[in-house]
Amino acid sequence: MVRNLKPGLYGPLPTFFTDDQEIDYDSYKKHLLNLATKGISPVCAGSLGEAVHLSPNERVELIRFIRTVLDEAELADTPIVAGVGGSSTRETIQLAMAAADAGADAGLVILPAYYAASLNADQEQVIQYYIDICESSPIPLFLYNFPANSADQDMSSEVIESIIRRATNLCGVKLTCGGSIGKLVRLSSTIRSEPEINSSRPYPFLLLDGLIADLTPWTMCGGHGTVSGIPNFAPSSSTRLWALLNKGKLSADEKRETERIQAILSKADVAAVPAGVRGMKYVLGELHGYGKAPRRPLLPLKKEEGSKLLTLFGDMIALEKEYA
Secondary structure, three states, rough: OOOOOOOEEEOOOOEEOOOOOOOOOHHHHHHHHHHHHHOOOOEEEOOOOOOHHOOOOHHHHHHHHHHHHHHHEEEOOOOOOEOOOOOHHHHHHHHHHHHHHHOEEEEEEOOOOOOOOHHHHHHHHHHHHHHHHHHHHHOOEEEEEHHHOOOOOOOOOOHHHHHHOOOEEEEEEOOOEEEEEEEEEEEEEEHOOOOOOHHHOOOEEEEEOOOOHHHHHHHHHOOOOOEEHHHHHHHHHHHHHHHHHOOOOHHHHHHHHHHHHHHHHHHHHHHHHHHHHHHHHHHHHHHHOOOOOOOOOOOOOHHHHHHHHHHOHHHHHHHHHHHH
């Protein structure tokens, strides 16, 4: 079954663990359905999903589990995006093949971090990396530009444009980086001026943001959605914001509603980013009873830190209760 990737909200799911550090599939299922039934497409084994803490076999089993849960919930049309970035071209291709076999519809690829200095010395290596993996991957791939998790490697719009032109199996980008709006404007302009970029692909190229904090300007500048951690906490509020941003002409009340939701979610996003996966798990544990522990060497957030984060999330939690 071919599932098209569409503009919208993509939710990077955390991987929950039991007390003995095994994957907690019961919590994972509850959380997955809470998001997917609201129209949020799942992203597994990404940065917030602790991909680096999962074995290749665990990644595969997680994808299979997600596909089974979605199909049983009559969500067969919902695509799965899986993190498949490895430390080498060879490993990334192997991960992409395994993800495809397990039921993933697309892969998300961050730059390898170990030899970052060497990669930065010649950007043609970065371009060739994405060309090679796109040529060999059986599923379309997203380019994931996230300097904070790739040893400060930050791809310029020029580098990304070169990859887009030379890798037709690249289906989109996720930009979690400084100056992302500027990059979006430049990439959007390139895609508009070069119709063959979309005509050479099975569906239009997607430009996704990595933060919901700027979803309103992102959409206004030609963006197609977001892969943000915030829908994990506020799926109903997030989908309402997306619906309003895509409605067209809004009434005065709807404009105020849009501004209010965006402001509250932006405030929460600013607090969520530095808290990372430890903060996400603490809050989700408090809200839904999921396990709060990441996989070691990461340790659960201390209660004092978690309580501060919950306070910062107070407006978002109250907003979600309104829309839920």
